[in-house]
Amino acid sequence: xxxxxxxxxxxxxxxxxxxxxxxxxxxxxxxxxxxxxxxxxxxxxxxxxxxxxxxxxxxxxxxxxxxxxxxxxxxxxxxxxxxxxxxxxxxxxxxxxxxxxxxxxxxxxxxxxxxxxxxxxxxxxxxxxxxxxxxxxxxxxxxxxxxxxxxxxxxxxxxxxxxxxxxxxxxxxxxxxxxxxxxxxxxxxxxxxxxxxxxxxxxxxxxxxxxxxxxxxxxxxxxxxxxxxxxxxxxxxxxxxxxxxxxxxxxxxxxxxxxxxxxxxxxxxxxxxxxxxxxxxxxxxxxxxxxxxxxxxxxxxxxxxxxxxxxxxxxxxxxxxxxxxxxxxxxxxxxxxxxxx
Numbered sequence: 001x002x003x004x005x006x007x008x009x010x011x012x013x014x015x016x017x018x019x020x021x022x023x024x025x026x027x028x029x030x031x032x033x034x035x036x037x038x039x040x041x042x043x044x045x046x047x048x049x050x051x052x053x054x055x056x057x058x059x060x061x062x063x064x065x066x067x068x069x070x071x072x073x074x075x076x077x078x079x080x081x082x083x084x085x086x087x088x089x090x091x092x093x094x095x096x097x098x099x100x101x102x103x104x105x106x107x108x109x110x111x112x113x114x115x116x117x118x119x120x121x122x123x124x125x126x127x128x129x130x131x132x133x134x135x136x137x138x139x140x141x142x143x144x145x146x147x148x149x150x151x152x153x154x155x156x157x158x159x160x161x162x163x164x165x166x167x168x169x170x171x172x173x174x175x176x177x178x179x180x181x182x183x184x185x186x187x188x189x190x191x192x193x194x195x196x197x198x199x200x201x202x203x204x205x206x207x208x209x210x211x212x213x214x215x216x217x218x219x220x221x222x223x224x225x226x227x228x229x230x231x232x233x234x235x236x237x238x239x240x241x242x243x244x245x246x247x248x249x250x251x252x253x254x255x256x257x258x259x260x261x262x263x264x265x266x267x268x269x270x271x272x273x274x275x276x277x278x279x280x281x282x283x284x285x286x287x288x289x290x291x292x293x294x295x296x297x298x299x300x301x302x303x304x305x306x307x308x309x310x311x312x313x314x315x316x317x318x319x320x321x322x323x324x325x326x327x328x329x330x331x332x333x334x335x336x337x338x339x340x341x
Contacts, residue, residue, distance in 0.1 A: 005066040005133040008311045009196050009235035009258050009279055017304060017312050019336045020067035020135070021329070023319030024059040028326070031058050042087050046072050047116045053123035060132060062326075063333055067133045067196075067313075068124060070189070072117055074139030074200055077181050078148045080114050082107030091152075098151030102163050102170035104177050114185060118192040125193030136194035138185055140201035140240075141178035141219040148174070157206045164211060171215075179219055183226050190231050198237040198260065199223065204250075205242015212246050221254040228255070237281060241318060248273050263288075263317025267306035279311035284332070286316045292328040300335045308341050 002010075005018040026032055032055055036045060045051045055071040075093050079085040081104065084096045125134050146160040147153060164171040186197050204216045224236045239260030240250050251259045251274050261270050261282030270280060284303060288296055304314065314336045320329075 003066060003131040003133045005313060006195055006235070008313055009133075009237065011257075011277060011279060011311050013309075013311050013341070015340055017314050017336055017339060017341075018066035019314045019333060020065040020069060021059075021316050021320050022069070024063075024065060024069060025055045025071045026320070027322035028320055028324045028329075029058055029062070030326075031062075042073070043085065046076070047113075049116050049119035049123055052117070052120040053127070056120065056124045057127055060128065063329060065132070067135045068128055069135045069198075070117070070121060070124070070137060070194070072120070072137070074137070074144055074202075075147055076114060076117065077139065077144055077178065077185060080109065080111050080185070081177065081181055082109050083148060093147065093152065095147055095151045098159075099148050099174065100150075100159060100163070102149065102167060102174045104148070104174050111184075114188060118188050121189055121192035121194055133195050134193055135196055135198060136186065136189035137198040137200060138182045138189075140199045140204070140216070140223075140238075141175045141182065142207070142215040143201050143203045144178055144182075145171070145174055145215075146203050148178075157203050161206065161211070164215060168214075175215065175219055179222055183223060183230075186223070186227055187230055190227075190234055194234075196235040196237065197227065198239055199256070201238070201240040203242070204240035204246075205244065209246065212243075213249075216240055216243075216246075217250055217253050220250070220256065224255040224257075239281075251275060251278060258311075258313065260315065261317065265317075267303050271306050271310060274310075277310060279313065280307055281313040281315045283315070283317040286318055286321050286324070289316065289328055289332060290321050290324045292325065292331065296328065296331060297335045300332060301339070304336070304339045 008018050039045055039051050052071045056068050060068050075085055078095055087093050146157040150159040220238055227236055235257040237258045238254055238256035241262045258279035258281055263283050263285035
């Protein structure tokens with residue numbers, strides 16, 4: 001029997017709401033910190049199938065979430081396309097050479113860099129019960145391109161935005177290459193055992209409306225269509241963080257099966273404006289989970305009530321913070337599990 005999460009992503013409304021948290025496999029867990037101290041840095045863990053599978057399973061064992069999200073990173077795609085990737089302590093990822101002109105063609109692709117990730121999926125799926133959905137993911141082309149062009153994260157994604165205005169043909173070429181690499185990567189995950197995939201467009205909110213149509217809606221729509229055609233029945237979750245009112249166009253035009261909602265959006269507004277029956281995911285503020293207290297339970301109930309008439313996957317508006325107390329996560333889970341429509 002399929003699990004509660006996959007049922008919900010397929011549009012079914014049941015008496016209970018499934019729950020998983022973005023970044024649930026990671027630094028807030030003592031068992032993760034212990035394994036990282038033993039094994040080394042983040043990238044070493046992500047490319048070690050046994051370690052990455054163990055990390056993916058840790059929050060399932062501790063909390064019993066309805067979905068296990070693959071432990072990896074969105075920047076493995078540029079790494080497989082030929083950029084060097086490393087993580088600076090306390091500063092985040094670095095990619096070299098920066099593609100300030102969008103010229104990706106000189107990179108020498110190393111697709112075998114993704115093989116350990118597919119093995120992670122296989123190992124994890126073998127340990128999960130049928131009630132737990134295995135979730136894969138990739139970064140959306142716009143967001144990944146911003147890192148490839150700047151060589152690192154940035155506050156306003158200025159280098160990528162400027163290139164898209166200055167030389168849209170060069171930027172389109174990079175986006176096309178990313179679409180193809182991402183499609184192959186998602187299929188590799190699905191064929192290894194993933195049952196649903198999420199497209200993270202973490203920097204969707206930095207674009208003007210016309211650019212949003214070109215670089216967020218367009219690529220995500222093409223990816224969703226290709227995945228649906230190649231692997232019918234595998235749900236695609238789109239998470240265009242920071243989209244604001246443009247979320248409605250994203251939901252209507254991309255063809256994704258479910259939409260992730262960040263914490264800045266009013267769930268009552270979302271429930272009213274999105275297409276009837278479309279599954280939603282979200283949208284508790286990660287900082288409220290960090291803070292805890294009675295406000296955490298009140299807001300959890302408000303979100304559940306707002307989405308009570310449509311398929312809803314409870315989640316955060318972004319990733320769980322590394323300093324989040326375990327007790328707060330347990331309180332959140334108890335509030336969601338006790339809710340009945």
